[in-house]
Amino acid sequence: MLAKRIIPCLDVKDGRTVKGVNFVQLRDAGSALSLASFYSSQGADELVFLDITATVENRKTMVSLVRDVARNISIPFTVGGGIRTEEDVERMLSSGADKISINSSAIREHSLIDRLASRFGSQCVVLALDAKSNPAFPSGYEAVIDGGRTPSGLDALEWAREAALRGAGEILLTSMDKDGTKDGFAVDLTRIISSNIDIPVIASGGAGKMEDFRTVFEDGMADAALAASVFHFHEIDIPELKDYLRQSGIPVR
Numbered sequence: 642m643l644a645k646r647i648i649p650c651l652d653v654k655d656g657r658t659v660k661g662v663n664f665v666q667l668r669d670a671g672s673a674l675s676l677a678s679f680y681s682s683q684g685a686d687e688l689v690f691l692d693i694t695a696t697v698e699n700r701k702t703m704v705s706l707v708r709d710v711a712r713n714i715s716i717p718f719t720v721g722g723g724i725r726t727e728e729d730v731e732r733m734l735s736s737g738a739d740k741i742s743i744n745s746s747a748i749r750e751h752s753l754i755d756r757l758a759s760r761f762g763s764q765c766v767v768l769a770l771d772a773k774s775n776p777a778f779p780s781g782y783e784a785v786i787d788g789g790r791t792p793s794g795l796d797a798l799e800w801a802r803e804a805a806l807r808g809a810g811e812i813l814l815t816s817m818d819k820d821g822t823k824d825g826f827a828v829d830l831t832r833i834i835s836s837n838i839d840i841p842v843i844a845s846g847g848a849g850k851m852e853d854f855r856t857v858f859e860d861g862m863a864d865a866a867l868a869a870s871v872f873h874f875h876e877i878d879i880p881e882l883k884d885y886l887r888q889s890g891i892p893v894r
Contacts (some may be wrong), residue, residue, distance in 0.1 A: 712736020758808025
């Protein structure tokens with residue numbers, strides 16, 4: 642088994658880190674810059690920064706904050722929110738990001754994945770897949786966009802497969818149903834996606850206790866696990882989580 646990654650996520654709105662439940666009811670979680678520096682020193686394997694209102698507000702990702710975060714961390718850094726073009730990606734990479742995350746723009750223009758993978762490399766392209774349970778779809782899940790506001794009409798598994806074929810390097814899979822609930826990752830959803838594509842899957846949404854991470858790695862077949870509020874509010878600290886996973890037989894970095 643390859644070493645699993647632990648990834649904190651900064652959902653950023655108006656320059657502050659926020660966290661909600663099912664993508665709504667947002668509350669302040671602190672300075673994005675301070676949290677990023679803290680996680681880098683704590684031994685996080687990577688950091689994800691999502692400008693959560695850039696798409697619906699039809700604006701670009703906050704470049705100055707991305708640049709400040711990049712200067713203060715020493716771990717790989719993924720940036721998403723409002724990225725629509727190759728020029729947007731160039732701007733983020735030149736500001737210090739290692740990877741970019743796309744969701745709504747890729748669903749609206751599937752070929753964007755091909756172009757970004759061709760120009761910047763698949764290792765740079767993360768497809769953010771926000772999935773919501775919907776029995777009308779073969780997998781039982783529909784991909785949603787615009788920060789969870791808009792159904793896409795696409796089956797989550799079929800979209801993940803297509804994205805992988807087009808050149809996405811990994812999938813950031815968030816369960817809208819589990820987001821912020823702290824009652825465990827969507828293990829079934831994660832396993833459906835992980836077992837049917839050959840690129841890494843980052844599980845996101847629902848982390849509440851250390852056992853949830855072990856379960857999504859063992860039963861959900863996730864390659865990495867992302868969380869926000871349990872890290873932001875010190876309900877789980879990363880060094881203790883990694884010790885727990887090692888003791889449970891899960892290899893971590």
